[in-house]
Amino acid sequence: MRTIACMEDLEKLAEQKRKENRGYSRTVTLCAGTGCCASGCLSVIKALREELERLKLKEKIKIRATGCHGFCEQGPLMVIEPGNIFYCRIKPEDIPEIVAETLQKDRLIERLMYTDPSSGRKIACEAEIPFYKAQDRTVLGQNKLVDPCAVGDYIANGGYSALVKVLTSMKPEEVIDEIKRSGLRGRGGGGFPAGRQWEYCRQAEGEPKYVICNADEGDPGAYMDRSVLEGNPHVVIEGMLIGAFAIGAKHGFIYVRNEYPLAVEHSKIAVEQAGKLGLLGTNILGTDFSFDIKIARGGGAFVCGESTALMASLEGMVGEPRPKDIHTTDKGFKDLPTNLNNVETWANVPFIINKGSSWFASKGTSGSKGTKIFALTGQIRNTGLVEISMGTTLREIIYDIGGGSATGKKIKAVQTGGPSGGCLPEELFDLPVDFEALAEAGSMVGSGGMVVMDEDTCMVDVARYFLEFLLDESCGKCVPCRIGLSRMLEIIKDITEGRGTEEKLELLKDTAETVSVASLCALGKTAPNPVLSTIKYFRSEYEAHIKKKQCPAGVCRELIHYSIDRDKCTGCGVCLTACPHEAITGEKGKVHRIEDDKCRKCGICGEACKFGAIKLS
Amino acid sequence: MSEYVTLTINGAKVRAPRGTSVLDAALDYGICIPHLCHMQGVIPTGVCRLCIVEVIEKGRSKVTTSCTLEAEEGMVILAHTDKILKARKNIAEMLVAEAPNSRAIQDIALKCGVKDVRYPFRNKDCVLCGRCVRACTEIWRSRSLGFVGRGEQRHVALPFDERPEFCKRCNACIDLCPMTITPCDGPMKKGEEYFCGKCESQLSMSEDFVDSCVWCRLGEGFDVTGRHAGRKQEDKR
């Protein structure tokens, strides 16, 4: 491959790739993100390859295995272009039919089409599916257009043109001004204005300067950064290149979570490809701008998402945060000026340069601009990644895009912002997604996790879950975070196990306040959010646990009780054999009973019973 | 540039050499800000969080530890606001509940106004202040000790839990430990723990220390020399 030296070279390469693509009569795009891989897309792709080989259609039909399309619930997914035909939950056995019918005869296969659960209607077109229709997929939409391992795909879709524009016609200060005007704020959780941060770093003294892409996405229930890096690594690299040029940085790192093997692999390939094209390295595009990127695998510590901890980890040390009395833009990695943004922030940069800051600023609210990707998970019908304009309400996301509850039970809360975010009740679902609005309500936008909870979720248990998580992930360095969180967990455990008192609840609130005021880093400062927000909005549940010693949702083990409904039990004995703790007794044909002292409340009997005779109270 | 800076702490104009931390500036002036992990001659880490203060910048207040904050010209510091006092008292309460038998920590708790402890006592022999680790690493450059693990599992340990041959046996780790100050009358029995509040000595960490506690297990955590094990047996006799 020749290196790219100017805009014309890039255009030529893009045109050449587009021409290649026009040679195919059909393109079959298959999602090969982690979610779809787990539901078996690789065997589907293999079957399709073999079938096309067998029918000698390889030259006519292009297979493109791409990154995540977002609609993980329906995986494995396929989109056939032209036609925008969407097939879901495909099995390898379906492939011969798809090739024979749809690809060769243009006939649709109804069985594989998406069924709109609210109307029962079959939908053939991807763009018509409600899940996609209500979104604004600026960044994520690119995923299905490119094979993450083929830089040509990215370039054919206009990739790296923003970089060329910046290097050939803009001054660093102009780039920073453009980003400032766009109103782009960090998508990693802090929400700090990116343009201003770049400017601080540019003005800071010390050489060389560094830029870092934070892909250590440790939030449970959130995977948008992984999907972008895994599905479209070049957009992240291009964003980093533009940022590095604006800041005057010479070296870059992508710090990626080791639990994301595909993202590690794809970003490594992409860096190599960009290097071969001369887009990374010395004298990029013949200018005096030089920049390189190294991939660093994270060791698996949630706190390394915190900027100072991440930088310590990059230096090969234990990832513990340090006090931020001096900003990392002044003294970061190796005590040199460092600018850190997360994957999604970097991925937005090329779009802002190409389409202009006013285009970006036209989306969103007064304080929060552009689009944001959320991972919509939990008890929701359409689990997946959604990208929406800032300012969209929670209700629109949960009901219009997410399709409402998965189980048919009433949705009672949504948890946003990851472990340090808060739980918002149904009454607040009309809140817009906006940095300030969510923070005021006691939660946050965070990196973009959105976990939907229905009536089967106990909010005290949720608070306990996040506390356990955070205490485990705390570095343990400072007193409020280490001891404070462990005291909070102690109290919450007491509450969920029936030993709670009013005084303990007050102590819980006092401790939470101290932890948020006095902790060293952002992990500790925000750690009490799940507890404080659940006390604020779901106090009645706490009171039920404390006063009545009951868990209304039937989750807290010490407060629940399994028994057998005499009217429904047929004495079939299935539960008796299924119970791993020999807690069920009874004769064949007669009503069985559960011995409380042996029952460990695992719920296996309930799963096994075909008659719904296992009662939970 | 002048070699001194002038800042305001609790309304008082305080002059301090450039490069001094706000905590040292306050202590030199006579403003008492409680602290535990702070030591002269080592890099401040700000982990005990007792010395938190409010810094007022452009009308906005930010909470940070005064030991890690370098004094700057014109800086405005509030060390004893209600918000700070409340959080500090709660931190001291947590510390004393972790290690109720340490006289150093009892003193700190009293200074912070802790009268009763609402948390169950844990009777630990270490509060992870890091004085030993930093003395070993920074003053003696021995690097025999370190913090291992994270979250609740974090503890002070030797590499592979054996004393390395490069340990200088200087004993600084034990001498600087806030647990090695003789506490009250003896170990508390399980279930009978209480906060006696008897100690009223004005403790300063630079004073000569009495030896590690002979009554309870406190201070044994870093017994790398075997010296104390022997002594304990003597006492039993």
Add this chain to the structure above:
Amino acid sequence: MTTADAKRVDTILKGREGASGELIEALQDIQDAFKYLPEEALRSVSEKMAVPLIEVFRVANYYKAFTLQPRGRHLLTVCMGTACHVRGAPRFLDEVLGQLDIKPGETTEDGDFTVETVNCLGACALGPVVVLDGKYHDHMTAGKLRALIQGTLSKKAKKTGDR
């Protein structure tokens, strides 16, 4: 550690002499090669990369990616992400731990199973998810997981029986 093992460590450390910044990368490579971090390997890392032994020990203990004990023949990873949690992951985690009589991160006495928890695998649509020896199993329940473990164990019994 055998001489062959020591050589493997040397190969991994080649080119990293004195490069303390690469400590984590080096340990990751050792972990990949040995499936755990042997003590002697860590000692030679400290020596060759000029990192104090306590720092190496700290890093090895700090990050989830590293284990200081060899793992079992089968590795069961249970996702404890929020989405899996609200769909009931803790209930079957307790169950499997009770069945195998171990804690998360531990290995059974016979060396058959290691159970680990992970914060999120990002496969939330399939939750609750467990990964057994690299293969994803979706929509887990206590009963299904029990069957899965027993199935794996009986396969082993059968193999030894055949021999």
